[in-house]
Amino acid sequence: MKSNFSCIARNLLCSVGFLGSLAVASNVSVTIGEEHQVIRGFGGMVHNTWQGGAGLSDDDAKIAFGTGDGTLGLNTLRIPVNGNSSDFGKEVAAAKAAKKYAGDDFILYATPWTSQYAGGNQHVASSNYQNYVNHLNSFAEYMKNQGVPLYAISISNEPDWCSEWACWSADEIYNFTRGYADQMRKHGTKVISAESFRYDKNLYNKVLNDASALKNWDILGAHFYASEASTADNFFQYSLADQKNVERWMTEHYTESQGSGNYWRVVMNTGDQANQNKRDTVRAMDVAYEIHRGLVLGNFNQYTWWYIRRCYGLIMEKDFSNKLSIPQNEIGKISKRGYLLSQYARFVRPGFVRIGATAKPEDQIFVSAFKNADSLVVVIVNRDISKKAHSLSFDIPGLASSVAFTPYTTTETKNVEKGADITAANGKFNISISEEGVTTLVAPSAFGPPVPREIYGGTAAVIPGKVEAENFDISGSADRSYYDSDGENKGGEYRKDEGVDIEKGGTNYAIGYTTEGEWLEYTVDVAADGDYDVYANIASGSETSSFQLLSGTTELTPVYSVPKTGEDWATYKEEKVGTIKLKAGKQIIRLAITGSYVNIDYLNIVKSGEVPAALTTTQLNIASAPKSYSVFNILGKQVATVLAKSAGEAGVKLREMAQKNASFTQGVYWVRGNKESLSVQITK
Numbered sequence: 001m002k003s004n005f006s007c008i009a010r011n012l013l014c015s016v017g018f019l020g021s022l023a024v025a026s027n028v029s030v031t032i033g034e035e036h037q038v039i040r041g042f043g044g045m046v047h048n049t050w051q052g053g054a055g056l057s058d059d060d061a062k063i064a065f066g067t068g069d070g071t072l073g074l075n076t077l078r079i080p081v082n083g084n085s086s087d088f089g090k091e092v093a094a095a096k097a098a099k100k101y102a103g104d105d106f107i108l109y110a111t112p113w114t115s116q117y118a119g120g121n122q123h124v125a126s127s128n129y130q131n132y133v134n135h136l137n138s139f140a141e142y143m144k145n146q147g148v149p150l151y152a153i154s155i156s157n158e159p160d161w162c163s164e165w166a167c168w169s170a171d172e173i174y175n176f177t178r179g180y181a182d183q184m185r186k187h188g189t190k191v192i193s194a195e196s197f198r199y200d201k202n203l204y205n206k207v208l209n210d211a212s213a214l215k216n217w218d219i220l221g222a223h224f225y226a227s228e229a230s231t232a233d234n235f236f237q238y239s240l241a242d243q244k245n246v247e248r249w250m251t252e253h254y255t256e257s258q259g260s261g262n263y264w265r266v267v268m269n270t271g272d273q274a275n276q277n278k279r280d281t282v283r284a285m286d287v288a289y290e291i292h293r294g295l296v297l298g299n300f301n302q303y304t305w306w307y308i309r310r311c312y313g314l315i316m317e318k319d320f321s322n323k324l325s326i327p328q329n330e331i332g333k334i335s336k337r338g339y340l341l342s343q344y345a346r347f348v349r350p351g352f353v354r355i356g357a358t359a360k361p362e363d364q365i366f367v368s369a370f371k372n373a374d375s376l377v378v379v380i381v382n383r384d385i386s387k388k389a390h391s392l393s394f395d396i397p398g399l400a401s402s403v404a405f406t407p408y409t410t411t412e413t414k415n416v417e418k419g420a421d422i423t424a425a426n427g428k429f430n431i432s433i434s435e436e437g438v439t440t441l442v443a444p445s446a447f448g449p450p451v452p453r454e455i456y457g458g459t460a461a462v463i464p465g466k467v468e469a470e471n472f473d474i475s476g477s478a479d480r481s482y483y484d485s486d487g488e489n490k491g492g493e494y495r496k497d498e499g500v501d502i503e504k505g506g507t508n509y510a511i512g513y514t515t516e517g518e519w520l521e522y523t524v525d526v527a528a529d530g531d532y533d534v535y536a537n538i539a540s541g542s543e544t545s546s547f548q549l550l551s552g553t554t555e556l557t558p559v560y561s562v563p564k565t566g567e568d569w570a571t572y573k574e575e576k577v578g579t580i581k582l583k584a585g586k587q588i589i590r591l592a593i594t595g596s597y598v599n600i601d602y603l604n605i606v607k608s609g610e611v612p613a614a615l616t617t618t619q620l621n622i623a624s625a626p627k628s629y630s631v632f633n634i635l636g637k638q639v640a641t642v643l644a645k646s647a648g649e650a651g652v653k654l655r656e657m658a659q660k661n662a663s664f665t666q667g668v669y670w671v672r673g674n675k676e677s678l679s680v681q682i683t684k
Helices: 058-065 085-105 126-145 170-179 181-185 239-243 286-296 336-345 647-660
Strands: 026-038 041-045 076-081 107-112 152-154 190-192 220-223 248-252 265-270 278-283 302-307 353-357 365-371 376-382 390-395 402-410 422-425 428-433 437-443 461-463 465-468 502-505 508-511 519-526 530-539 546-551 573-582 585-595 599-607 627-632 638-644 667-673 676-682
Touching: 026 365, 026 376, 041 336, 058 085, 076 085, 076 126, 076 302, 085 107, 085 126, 107 126, 107 248, 126 152, 126 170, 126 181, 170 181, 181 190, 286 302, 286 336, 286 365, 286 376, 302 336, 336 402, 336 437, 365 390, 376 390, 376 402, 376 428, 428 437, 461 465, 502 599, 546 573, 573 599, 627 647, 638 647, 647 667, 647 676
Parallel strands: 026 390, 041 076, 041 302, 076 107, 107 152, 152 190, 220 248, 248 302, 461 519
Antiparallel strands: 026 353, 265 278, 353 365, 365 376, 376 437, 390 428, 402 422, 402 437, 422 428, 465 599, 502 508, 508 599, 519 585, 530 573, 530 599, 546 585, 627 638, 627 667, 667 676
């Protein structure tokens, strides 16, 4: 939004409440099996040009991106794509600091405001769309080279509020998305739509209704400006996006910018950008209420506040307009608005799934629930200022027989204050709330005792031998066997209840849709100490894919740059990755994706110097001076490459591979080499 906003001083008003129990209670049902969206996390914005270089210090990052007491629990940082490449480095330090404290959960994404192709109140000419894509990709490449790669990048900030930055019409967004947006994935970044400032569905409808255009978006980005606490629920709802199963991120908002982030409830003159100036009640609780509606009504996967550090933000700063005197002892500390956001961010972590819950059991009481493999989190928002006691009777079928929920509460007088455990017997318990505020109930072992990691199939892969990429270990409740950035199986094949993307490919199944930062672990049983050569059956239509093997934090191989194997991800080749040293016995090997978009069928680990017994179905290794033969289907499309000593032998090998690979259909194929060709009839 704007580079600076003012805050107006007013006195705080408050109400005080308590936790207890009442005989008459409203029922709250939580349905563990009713799964909705995967939560990506919560974040904030840094824009060092507008913040004078003081967007996020290391101390701020520790507070913002830590997860313990006295932190916000953010995992997502939004930064600008500066219009001039000479300014690309302005956000690097902030990104590195955030990554240091957020760890594996860190998400960095970027938004362009202006470029050399369009400034304030200007449109990017269609003749410059390719140049514009190149500009965005150059920023993605720059950040990747700095060690803080972007998870995603958007088409543009607020195309519908653009007096200070580039404008885009709905047709322009559609045309750019359909023709160019897929190129924004060049450096492994996901694509975010243009981010409407008022969540104007008309800017998204045309893309959502065209499957060929929609495939070029990974995320629908939107802002909640033009909304406030009195805005009707339908502002947050979007049935078409629900139907298309589109991931949604709330990429920017603040609930109010004229007063202090520490105001709890104050009557004051307020209003900015999309909302008319008026005298109104400003409430810190609007933050929690908006998050609730965004997650529960809007099915949003992620929520990003505007500036992390600001007088109206999550971490307090002085008011640069000098209209408000912020006490010195508040500066650099979490604000009330920050604590309310942290009631979600600290406990509803990336990878949690929102599940069914009675959303509004009483007037002014709002409930949401979230789970992962072993934990359950319930968030209760109380907007009632009357101090009336609200007693809620929870029924959560499917919990372990006795589960302890730890409550954390923020009110006017409490800041994520830990309370006494509440025991749920057979999924049932009561809680009474009378203070305006938020209570988050956290059960870290909701579904029984900790579950240990398991070897998929029960038997470790024997080395020397193959490790099938899709047969990664089964995660234990406290011992993850993989990290996947989106938590769902986009390939839709094989282990469909896991969050890893598995698709048909290679010799059978392969992991796909890989993005930088993801990893999988495999338990292997090594026959003897020694050096081993690693081959991988891989496919990539990209020139920037890469991966690495590790044992714990020890690097087994350098980063391996994957060669482009074809124009799509259907052509698999077995390539030598490197040589590793292994000790005898069972151990865990980690496959880490360091460059996005490589499909991996298997690892073939053999004694150093030995040739693998069998290579892939698209590349056969004949020991004595083999030649390369291309295989074409009847439509003239190359479908495989065979290494053989003659065209006749290549035909034999082709028939062998066709019987093992379902992608070969019955019909005539042509084997062609240098001055040799052969037709091969495949029957099944």
